[in-house]
Amino acid sequence: MIRVAVDAMGGDRGSDEIVAGAVDAASDTLQPVIVGPEGLDTRGLELIEAPDVIAMDEKPTDAVRGKPNSSLVIACRAVREGKAGAVVSAGNTGAMLAACLLEIRRIPGVRRPAIAVTIPARRGPSVLLDSGANAEARPEDLVQFAHMGTVFAEEILGVANPEIRLLSIGEEPEKGNQLTLEAHQLLAGSTDLNFAGNAEGRDLLSGAADVVVSDGFTGNVALKVTEGTIRELLEALRGEITATVAGKLGGLLIRPAARRLRDRLDPDTYGGAYLLGLRGLAVIAHGNSSRRAIANAIRLAARGVEKDVVGRLTQNLGESVLASRPSTTPTPNVR
Amino acid sequence: MIRVAVDAMGGDRGSDEIVAGAVDAASDTLQPVIVGPEGLDTRGLELIEAPDVIAMDEKPTDAVRGKPNSSLVIACRAVREGKAGAVVSAGNTGAMLAACLLEIRRIPGVRRPAIAVTIPARRGPSVLLDSGANAEARPEDLVQFAHMGTVFAEEILGVANPEIRLLSIGEEPEKGNQLTLEAHQLLAGSTDLNFAGNAEGRDLLSGAADVVVSDGFTGNVALKVTEGTIRELLEALRGEITATVAGKLGGLLIRPAARRLRDRLDPDTYGGAYLLGLRGLAVIAHGNSSRRAIANAIRLAARGVEKDVVGRLTQNLGESVLASRPSTTPTPNVR
Numbered sequence: 001m002i003r004v005a006v007d008a009m010g011g012d013r014g015s016d017e018i019v020a021g022a023v024d025a026a027s028d029t030l031q032p033v034i035v036g037p038e039g040l041d042t043r044g045l046e047l048i049e050a051p052d053v054i055a056m057d058e059k060p061t062d063a064v065r066g067k068p069n070s071s072l073v074i075a076c077r078a079v080r081e082g083k084a085g086a087v088v089s090a091g092n093t094g095a096m097l098a099a100c101l102l103e104i105r106r107i108p109g110v111r112r113p114a115i116a117v118t119i120p121a122r123r124g125p126s127v128l129l130d131s132g133a134n135a136e137a138r139p140e141d142l143v144q145f146a147h148m149g150t151v152f153a154e155e156i157l158g159v160a161n162p163e164i165r166l167l168s169i170g171e172e173p174e175k176g177n178q179l180t181l182e183a184h185q186l187l188a189g190s191t192d193l194n195f196a197g198n199a200e201g202r203d204l205l206s207g208a209a210d211v212v213v214s215d216g217f218t219g220n221v222a223l224k225v226t227e228g229t230i231r232e233l234l235e236a237l238r239g240e241i242t243a244t245v246a247g248k249l250g251g252l253l254i255r256p257a258a259r260r261l262r263d264r265l266d267p268d269t270y271g272g273a274y275l276l277g278l279r280g281l282a283v284i285a286h287g288n289s290s291r292r293a294i295a296n297a298i299r300l301a302a303r304g305v306e307k308d309v310v311g312r313l314t315q316n317l318g319e320s321v322l323a324s325r326p327s328t329t330p331t332p333n334v335r
Numbered sequence: 336m337i338r339v340a341v342d343a344m345g346g347d348r349g350s351d352e353i354v355a356g357a358v359d360a361a362s363d364t365l366q367p368v369i370v371g372p373e374g375l376d377t378r379g380l381e382l383i384e385a386p387d388v389i390a391m392d393e394k395p396t397d398a399v400r401g402k403p404n405s406s407l408v409i410a411c412r413a414v415r416e417g418k419a420g421a422v423v424s425a426g427n428t429g430a431m432l433a434a435c436l437l438e439i440r441r442i443p444g445v446r447r448p449a450i451a452v453t454i455p456a457r458r459g460p461s462v463l464l465d466s467g468a469n470a471e472a473r474p475e476d477l478v479q480f481a482h483m484g485t486v487f488a489e490e491i492l493g494v495a496n497p498e499i500r501l502l503s504i505g506e507e508p509e510k511g512n513q514l515t516l517e518a519h520q521l522l523a524g525s526t527d528l529n530f531a532g533n534a535e536g537r538d539l540l541s542g543a544a545d546v547v548v549s550d551g552f553t554g555n556v557a558l559k560v561t562e563g564t565i566r567e568l569l570e571a572l573r574g575e576i577t578a579t580v581a582g583k584l585g586g587l588l589i590r591p592a593a594r595r596l597r598d599r600l601d602p603d604t605y606g607g608a609y610l611l612g613l614r615g616l617a618v619i620a621h622g623n624s625s626r627r628a629i630a631n632a633i634r635l636a637a638r639g640v641e642k643d644v645v646g647r648l649t650q651n652l653g654e655s656v657l658a659s660r661p662s663t664t665p666t667p668n669v670r
Binding site for chain 2: 169201232253264
C-alpha cells in the first residue's frame with residue numbers, strides 16, 4: 001500500500017476539490033492521507049492535523065520558516081518521517097520548494113532540485129526540466145538534470161535508453177549562451193548519458209527528445225509560452241469558427257476531434273510535476289487544479305514511489321557525482 | 336523614391352524566388368535594387384553586381400571578412416554608401432548581423448543591436464526584442480531594447496505611447512533571474528519609458544504588451560516555441576479532423592476560419608524582422624522565405640525608411656545614453 005500525503009489547503013479551488021480528487025485516486029494499492037486542519041471533512045480518508053495554512057502569495061522562505069505547522073510543511077515532514085511515500089500540493093510553488101528543501105532535503109551531491117514537467121509531444125510524452133525550480137543554473141546542474149530526466153523517462157514514461165537534448169537557440173554545438181555552450185561540452189563528454197545535442201524551441205511540442213534539459217528560467221518561459229500558445233490558438237479558432245453559420249456547423253462536426261486534441265494537451269492529464277533531486281518524492285500540482293488534476297497528481301506521485309524513482313536517482317546521481325570528480329589515485333587508508 | 340537593396344543570393348529557395356518578391360514589391364515609391372552576380376535575371380530591376388555568395392552554413396564572422404564582395408556584404412555597403420535606404424536578406428542570420436556591424440555600424444552609444452520580431456498577438460501586433468541577435472545581454476542592453484521597441488511600436492505598428500513589459504517567469508518584480516531582476520529595476524526607474532512590469536510567456540500571443548523585452552537567448556526560445564506550437568497544433572488538428580468522415584466534412588466547413596487564423600499567424604505576413612540599433616535599416620527575412628514573404632520584407636524595410644526609424648532611434652537612444660550617465664558637473668573646456 002502506497003501512502004501519499006496530500007496538502008488539503010494548497011490551491012485556488014479550496015479543500016473540497018482536493019479531498020474529492022484524493023477520494024477519486026484512492027484504491028486498493030493507493031492510500032491518500034489528507035493534511036489539513038482539525039475537523040476537515042476528509043470523506044473517510046485519514047487526516048494528519050495541521051493547524052496553519054500558507055497562502056499562495058506568501059513569501060516562500062519566510063512562510064515555511066514561520067509556519068512549521070502549516071499543512072504544506074507537515075505534509076512534507078510526513079515524507080521525511082516515513083508516514084507517506086510522497087507528497088502532493090497545489091499550493092505556493094516557491095513555498096513547496098522551500099518546504100521540500102527543509103523537510104525532505106536534497107540527495108547528497110545534488111546542488112539544485114529541478115521541476116520535471118511532462119510535455120505531451122506528438123511522438124509521445126517527453127520531460128522538460130528544469131521547468132522553474134531555480135532561475136539560475138550552472139552547467140554542472142544541467143548535467144544533473146539530464147540524469148534526473150533519464151530516470152524520469154525510464155521509470156515514469158517507460159522509455160528505454162531515453163534520448164537527451166539541451167534546449168538552445170540552434171542545433172549546432174556552438175550556438176547558445178555561455179551556460180548552454182559549457183553544458184553542451186559537459187553533456188557531450190559524459191559517457192553514461194544518451195546525449196544527442198541541442199534542441200530548438202520549435203521542436204518541443206513535436207517531440208525534440210525524450211528528455212529536454214534547460215535552466216529553470218528558460219524552461220519556465222518555454223513551458224508557459226507553450227501553454228499560452230495552445231490556449232490562445234484554441235480560443236482564436238473557436239472565435240473564427242463561430243463567426244459564420246457554416247463555421248458553426250463545421251465546429252460541431254469537428255468537436256470530437258478538437259476534444260481529443262485538447263485532452264492530449266490538457267495539463268490536467270498529467271496532474272502535476274515532480275520535484276526531483278530530493279530524498280523523497282514531491283509532486284507540484286497547478287494552483288487551479290481540478291479534482292481530476294489532483295487525482296492524477298496523486299497517481300503520478302504513487303507511480304514514482306512504486307518505481308522507486310528516488311532510489312534510482314540516488315544511485316544514478318551518486319555515480320555521476322563520483323564520475324565527475326577529478327580522477328586521482330585513491331589515498332590508501334594508512335593507520 | 337525609397338531604394339531597398341535586396342540580397343538575391345540569401346535564402347533557401349534561390350534567387351528567382353527573391354527577384355520575384357522584389358518585382359512584386361516594386362511600386363511608384365519603392366524601388367528594390369537587386370544585389371547579385373553579373374548576368375542575373377533581375378526582371379528589369381536595377382542590379383548591383385556582387386561576385387561572391389555567403390552560404391547558409393558558413394561561419395558568420397569569417398565569411399563576412401573573407402568575402403567582402405559577397406552579395407550580402409555589398410548589399411549592406413549600399414546602405415552605408417547611401418545607394419539604398421535599407422537592406423533585406425533571407426540569408427545566414429549570423430552573417431547578416433556581422434555584415435551590418437561591419438558595414439552599417441552601430442548607432443553611437445548602442446552596445447548591442449537587437450532583432451525585433453512582430454508577434455501577431457490577439458489584441459494587435461506587438462514587438463518582441465531581442466529575438467536572437469545576441470545570446471547574452473546586460474541589464475543596460477535591455478533598457479536600450481526597450482527604447483528601440485518603443486520607436487518600432489510607434490512608427491511601424493502605429494501605437495501611441497507603447498506599453499513595455501519584461502519577459503520573465505512571474506509578474507512580481509522579485510521573480511526572475513539575475514538579469515531580469517536588475518533590468519526590471521533599471522526599467523522601472525526610467526522616466527522616459529512606459530514600463531508596466533514583467534510579462535509571462537503565457538501572455539505573449541494574447542498580447543502581453545506592445546513591446547516585450549528580453550535577452551536574445553530567451554527571446555529566441557520564446558519565438559521558436561511559439562512558432563513550433565502553432566505549427567504542431569494546426570497539424571495535429573488536421574490529423575484529428577481527417578480521422579473521421581464527420582470530421583472531414585467539418586474540416587471543409589471550417590476551412591475559411593482556419594485560413595483566417597493561419598493568415599494572422601503566418602510569419603510571411605510580416606516578411607521579416609528589423610535589426611535595430613544600426614546607422615541604417617536592415618531587415619532579416621526567414622531563410623525559407625517565399626516570394627510573398629520577400630515582398631513583405633521589402634515593404635517593411637521601406638516603411639522603416641519612410642518613418643525614419645533610424646533617425647528616431649538615434650535621437651531616442653542618444654537621449655537615453657545621456658540620461659543614464661552619472662550626473663557630474665561638465666568639465667569646462669579650458670585651454
